[in-house]
Amino acid sequence: MSVLLEFSMFPTDRGESVSGYVARLVEIVHASGLPYKLGAMGTTLEGQAPEVFEVVQKCLADLQRDTRRVTAFIKLDWRAGRTAGLTGKVASVTKRISHPVET
Numbered sequence: 611m612s613v614l615l616e617f618s619m620f621p622t623d624r625g626e627s628v629s630g631y632v633a634r635l636v637e638i639v640h641a642s643g644l645p646y647k648l649g650a651m652g653t654t655l656e657g658q659a660p661e662v663f664e665v666v667q668k669c670l671a672d673l674q675r676d677t678r679r680v681t682a683f684i685k686l687d688w689r690a691g692r693t694a695g696l697t698g699k700v701a702s703v704t705k706r707i708s709h710p711v712e713t
Contacts, residue, residue, distance in 0.1 A: 614687040614695045615662040618652035619669050621677035631677070635669045642668075645696050652683065656696040659688070 619635060620628045636653065639646050642665045644657040655662045666684065673680045689695065704711045 616654040619682040
């Protein structure tokens with residue numbers, strides 16, 4: 611029973627550009643070994659619920675080391691029996707569109 615979890619997380623007390631902080635979090639996501647996709651507005655992970663929540667917790671803990679305020683947005687999609695949701699959901703939509711789609 612896998613879930614897709616999309617999240618964005620960033621410090622709100624470190625100025626206008628926070629890409630350095632986001633890059634640190636992507637390193638944590640990558641080190642988890644879970645399948646993921648980085649997007650312009652968030653990162654999507656696929657795995658068991660406890661695994662994906664553990665990654666989010668590690669990201670929060672990382673930012674708490676040197677920031678005083680963090681904002682996070684989290685979306686979760688669970689579907690019984692689904693596998694390869696990270697790619698399958700996109701493929702399901704794009705096969706129904708008559709033109710190339712940017713992913």
